[in-house]
Amino acid sequence: MKKLLIISSCFFCITAYAQIGVSIYNTKAMGIGFPVNKRFFGEFKAYSNMYLTNMRMEIDVCINIKKTDALNIYAGLGAIAVPVAEEFKKVTVPLGLQVSPFENFRNFSFIMEIAPEIYEDVYLRTLWGVRYNFLK
Numbered sequence: 239m240k241k242l243l244i245i246s247s248c249f250f251c252i253t254a255y256a257q258i259g260v261s262i263y264n265t266k267a268m269g270i271g272f273p274v275n276k277r278f279f280g281e282f283k284a285y286s287n288m289y290l291t292n293m294r295m296e297i298d299v300c301i302n303i304k305k306t307d308a309l310n311i312y313a314g315l316g317a318i319a320v321p322v323a324e325e326f327k328k329v330t331v332p333l334g335l336q337v338s339p340f341e342n343f344r345n346f347s348f349i350m351e352i353a354p355e356i357y358e359d360v361y362l363r364t365l366w367g368v369r370y371n372f373l374k
Contacts, residue, residue: 257272257273257371257372258270258271258272258371258372259271259272259281259369259370259371259372260369260370260372261281261283261349261367261368261369261370262367262368262369263283263349263365263366263367264365264366264367265285265363265365266285266286266287267283267284267285267286267296267365267367268283268284268286269281269282269283269284269369270282271369271371274299276302277301277302278299278300278301278302279299279300279302279312280297280298280299280300281297281298281300282295282296282297282298283295283296283297283298284296290322291320291322291323292320292322292323293320293321293322294318294319294320294327295318295319295320295321296316296317296318296319296330297316297317298314298315298316298330298332299314299315299316300312300313300314300332300334301313301314307338307344308337308338308339308341308344309335309336309337309338310334310335310336310347311334311335311336312332312333312334312336313331313332313333313334314331314332314333315329315330315331316329316330316331316332316353317329317330318330318355327355327357328355328356328357328361329355329356329357330353330354330355330356330363331353331354331356332351332352332353333351333352333353334349334350334351334352334365335349335350335351336348336349336369337349337350345370345371345372346368346369346370347368347369347370347371348366348367348368348369349365349366349367349368349369350364350365350366351364351365351366352364352365353365
């Protein structure tokens, strides 16, 4: 599982062409997002404040449903794993809203996301946070 996560991360980094975004979430998670093209983007999230052997990591591939300068509505598919323990945990289906309310500062945005986590049961997770996109 570790090798798959590392290879997938390298693949997305090689095909990314423009900007990287850094996100901080209310669930003690940090994300690094990268565009694949104008329609698709990926995000890697790591959840903190836990032992490294139990640290959850998530990789999502999302599609922009509606995107303007101030608003982005997206949906995607992802996987949650604990790489150190080599455990696959869940599949996730994020649906999110990214709002950039400041006209002169579009690199900064607020994020709201709801994502069912599916494995043996369904857990409905909500996230909110802030994102900053570099090199726009």
